[in-house]
Amino acid sequence: MSRHAILTHDEHAQLRVRTEAGAALGDAVMAAFTVPLEFRRIQHDFPIVFRRDNQTGRFSALALLGFESGENLFLEGDRWEADYKPLSLAIQPFLVGRADDDQAPSQIHIDLDHPRIATNGEGILLFDAAGRPTPYVERIGDMLAxxxxxxxxxxxxxxxxxxxxxLEPFFLDVELRNGSKHRMVGYHMINEDKLRALEPGAVAELHTEGHLMPIFMALASLSNLSVLIERKNRRNGDG
Structure with missing residues (x-):
């Protein structure tokens, strides 16, 4: 369940949010939503794959964190073991809110039922004594934007x-050193052969529209699949 509200000083002056890593705080996920503007940072640590929504037919991008539901191989207790945390995880428990008027500025909303909402005095305050948003909330606003x-x-x-x-469908068979196997299905990746075969005009168009760089970042990120497999081996005690 979730309970969204517009973040305001009047309602949330004493509210605190827990910012540490943890499975119970929402970090135990095998994939995180990402966007092309973020690919340059994502590709350093995580494989980028694509998934088509069967109902809408639309694609979205995901940063892979594990191979099984609820598995985050970059989470070790309360430690986040990567140089970067995807924006979709880093912003929790906040989200972008929309006013009825589409032309109005977006708002910061907060999920009051999210496990990161502090209940015992721990965590970071969202407003200072003068009622101003704290630097933490300002950073959240930048990330949400x-x-x-x-x-x-x-x-x-x-x-x-x-x-x-x-884009082409792909599956990945992962065989670990302990003999267990995992098959990843339902994802897409960029077809590098088709990219290489594009006519110069098409490549120029992709570059002009700003798409070529995230395409290259997505391709480069796939080298992290072997790193993810090694993390899985170590998690199983075979590293």
Whole structure:
């Protein structure tokens, strides 16, 4: 369940949020939503894959964190073992809110039922003594704005990938040193052969529209699949 509210000083002056890593705080996920504007940072640590929504037919991008539901191989107790945390996880328990007027500025909403809401005096205050948002909330606002912009602009990115038929389904068989096997299905990746075969005009168009860099970042990120498998081996005690 979730209980969303507009973040205000009047209602949330004493509210605190827990910012440490932890499975019970919402970090135990095998994949995190990401957007093309974030790919440069994501690709350093995580494989980037794509998934089509069976109902809408629309694609979204995911940073892979594990191979099984609820498995985050970058989470070790209360430690986040990566240089970067995807925006979609880093912003929790906040989200972008929309006013009835689409032209009005977006608002910061908070999920009051999220496990990161502190209940015993721990965590970070959201407002200072003068009623101003704390630096933490200001950082959250910046991240929400970036994620929102990335989501809005991703539509043209995926339209370009489909226009040139650059996305293809793939499956990955993961065999671990203890003999266990996992098969990843239901994802798409960029077809590098089709990308190489594009005519110069198409490549120039992708570059002009700002799509070429995130395409390259997504391809480069796949080298992290072997790193993720090694993390899985170590988690199983075989590293």
């Amino acid at each position: 970036e994620l929102d912009e990335g989501h809005r602009t991703s539509e043209s990115f995926f339209a370009a990938l489909e226009r040139y038929e650059l």
